[in-house]
Amino acid sequence: MNRRTALQWMLxxxxxxxxxxxAAITALPSLWYCRAALAAKEKTGPVMRRVASxxxxxxxxxxxxxxxxxxxxxxxxxxxxxxxxxxxxxxxNPENPKETKIQVFSxxxxxxxxxxxxxxxxxxxxxxxxxxxxxxxxxVISPETSKSPRAMDTLEYEIVxxxxxESGTWWLAVAWEKFEENIPEKxxx
Ligand code: FES
Numbered sequence: 376m377n378r379r380t381a382l383q384w385m386l387x388x389x390x391x392x393x394x395x396x397x398a399a400i401t402a403l404p405s406l407w408y409c410r411a412a413l414a415a416k417e418k419t420g421p422v423m424r425r426v427a428s429x430x431x432x433x434x435x436x437x438x439x440x441x442x443x444x445x446x447x448x449x450x451x452x453x454x455x456x457x458x459x460x461x462x463x464x465x466x467x468n469p470e471n472p473k474e475t476k477i478q479v480f481s482x483x484x485x486x487x488x489x490x491x492x493x494x495x496x497x498x499x500x501x502x503x504x505x506x507x508x509x510x511x512x513x514x515v516i517s518p519e520t521s522k523s524p525r526a527m528d529t530l531e532y533e534i535v536x537x538x539x540x541e542s543g544t545w546w547l548a549v550a551w552e553k554f555e556e557n558i559p560e561k562x563x564x
Contacts, residue, residue: 421552421563423533424457429472429545432464437493437500437511439482442551457551458483459490460530461500463511472545473534479549480513480527488556491527500527524559 426440444457458481465476480500482491489504500509505522509515513527531550537543553564 421531421550423531423535423548423550425535425546425548426460427462427547429464429475429534429547432462432477432547434464434467437461437463439493442549444551458553460549460551461491461493461527462547462549472536475534475545477532477534477547478512479530479532479547481530481552481554483528483553484523484556485525485528485554485561486522486557524557525561528554528561 422444424442424444426442427438432438438461440460440462441456442458442460443454445452445454446457447453461480461482463478465478466474468475480491483489484491484502484504484507486502486505486507489502491500491502491509493499494501494508498511499516500511500513501507502509502523507515507521507523508517509523509527513529515521515523515526530552533548534545535548536545555562555564
């Protein structure tokens with residue numbers, strides 16, 4: 376091999392190495408994204424999210440509250456409204472706020488996903504899309520004719536306090552999740 380051929384081989388080798396490094400750098404974000412997606416998928420169960428301070432929840436009056444959370448869209452993490460819930464505080468327990476009874480419903484209709492509203496005429500709820508009516512406890516009114524295949528979907532909750540300080544604010548934290556539509560069983564999506 377003469378010097379000229381050896382030099383050409385050397386240059387080709389260096390170009391190959393640079394090409395491989397550039398390809399690896401380009402692929403890194405995709406690998407990171409795949410890893411994040413896999414990690415999210417592997418997470419078990421819905422995340423508890425604080426939605427309101429206990430002091431802001433009136434007794435026996437349903438209030439509609441947005442659930443705010445983080446989602447990621449390709450490279451960015453975004454704060455957005457994940458959904459809405461109907462919350463009713465059912466007991467007042469100043470001695471032991473952690474034991475406060477709360478009723479939490481997803482506002483997504485089990486029929487085809489429209490938003491359930493408070494029934495202005497009665498103590499209950501209704502879905503305007505196909506006129507499904509629910510009691511204040513979330514049960515279907517007239518199940519034989521209602522379009523909703525099941526009661527309003529309840530969500531798990533916890534009462535949590537800021538830090539450990541005695542004076543810390545008590546919060547309602549809710550496990551936001553969605554369920555299959557148009558089937559009688561309540562099954563997480
Ligand atoms: S989507 Fe609610 S009744 Fe049809």
